[in-house]
Amino acid sequence: MTGRRPGEEGLIARFFRPLATSPGAALLLDDVATVPHVEGRELVVTTDAIVAGVHFFPDDPADAIARKALRVNLSDLAAKGARPAGYLVTLALPRDWTVDWLEGFVEGLAADQEEFGVSLLGGDTVRTPGPLWISVTALGYAPEGHVPRRNGAAPGQRLYVTGTIGDAALGLLLRQDESLALTWDLRRADKEWLLDRYLLPEPRLSLAGVVSAYATASMDISDGLVGDAGKLASASRVGALIDASRTPLSRAASRAVAADREALAVALTGGDDYELLLAIDPDDADAFESDAAAAGVPVTDIGALVEGGGVSVEANGRPLDLGAGSFAHF
Structure with a gap:
């Protein structure tokens, strides 16, 4: 009107x-x-x-x-x-x-x-x-007393993410260049999935109680998985090891990665996922996964917090070079 x-x-x-x-x-x-x-x-x-x-x-x-x-x-x-x-x-x-x-x-x-x-x-x-x-x-x-900050992680703890990673970053590229749908061999549903994930993030509020019960450190992923893992690790004065082969990708993102080797770096470093990144004590991992499933939120163990500093990314035991490794707003 x-x-x-x-x-x-x-x-x-x-x-x-x-x-x-x-x-x-x-x-x-x-x-x-x-x-x-x-x-x-x-x-x-x-x-x-x-x-x-x-x-x-x-x-x-x-x-x-x-x-x-x-x-x-x-x-x-x-x-x-x-x-x-x-x-x-x-x-x-x-x-x-x-x-x-x-x-x-x-x-x-x-x-x-x-x-x-x-x-x-x-x-x-x-x-x-x-x-x-x-x-x-x-x-x-x-x-009270159960608000996980970024600085609560410790070496030996597991690194988890919710949902799937990289959809929003790939959706942004697709929005900027529609021809990528052909390059990535996307079906119509795959294309719509990536575009929607960029346009409308899904806040994981149904996991809030599980986060407060188990996470020692957490943040949402707004500036890319690798970059934000680096922020969490730096705040906790530890290092992070990410296994790209275990990082969850949607069907659409998997098709893009299979067709274009550069798409994996975009998925791992691009911004706007708004999934959660969580440090979980290994003794709590099974209970955390069970309670997350009960809350209806998929979670995936993608690596670990380690001694030292920085973020290392590997796939099938081999290191990956992802360039800058982080999305930046400025």
């Missing part, structure tokens, strides 16, 4: 107030929100921004942009074993924004609020002469 663009107060009332279902949001009539204390829980806070032309394509559907903005933050909560308690959104709109676009944007937020059981607490709307950007701050609760 088209219509005249409202001012800021009308914009908040029309588009965002229906999303503010939490009592602490006070119907967005105040400058602050409240988050109640929960006994035995720690409040976990994270924030991420996404910018048109950097983190998403300007012509992406408005609902998908909104969902990605929220989900990348929910992924951070999941990595810390936290359940979402609410979120704030700051939206910087360019001069040419439309009512139709904003309606689609809030529809995306509404869909994910229902899916993940979270509601809007507040935020801000501003104008920008530059590209569209969105910043989300998400809050969640985790069991």
Whole structure:
């Protein structure tokens, strides 16, 4: 539905107030929100921004942009074993924004609020002469004393990932060059899978309780498996050994890798997976895998934390050279 663009107060009332279902949001009539204390829980806070032309394509559907903005933050909560308690959104709109676009944007937020059981607490709307950007701050609760940081890993512990790795990075390349679908011998379903995985990450919130129970260190994979493994290892003052032959690939990614030797490096180093990377004590590995399966989240042992530093990647016992080894936002 088209219509005249409202001012800021009308914009908040029309588009965002229906999303503010939490009592602490006070119907967005105040400058602050409240988050109640929960006994035995720690409040976990994270924030991420996404910018048109950097983190998403300007012509992406408005609902998908909104969902990605929220989900990348929910992924951070999941990595810390936290359940979402609410979120704030700051939206910087360019001069040419439309009512139709904003309606689609809030529809995306509404869909994910229902899916993940979270509601809007507040935020801000501003104008920008530059590209569209969105910043989300998400809050969640985790069991007190059981928030796994990056620096809790130790030599001998196993390195696990959730889901499949590299789909988003391959999907980005495919979005930029559709001819790669032929190069990689992709079926239509494979192509759609990779494109969807780039457009819409899957936060592993159903694993939050398992993460808090077993992970000694964890983070989500936003800048590539190898690069983020290096960050976790560096924070813990250990090294990491990744077995590429055990790293889980989707059917689509496997077809790409089989057809193009360069695709494996993209899958292992490219960004935007938003899967979880977890250090697990070997004595807990069986229980962790069992509880993860019960939560409906696939997990794979891809290597180990070792003495020393840095990240080594091998396949079938041979070292792999992956170049820079990490996606960078700058």
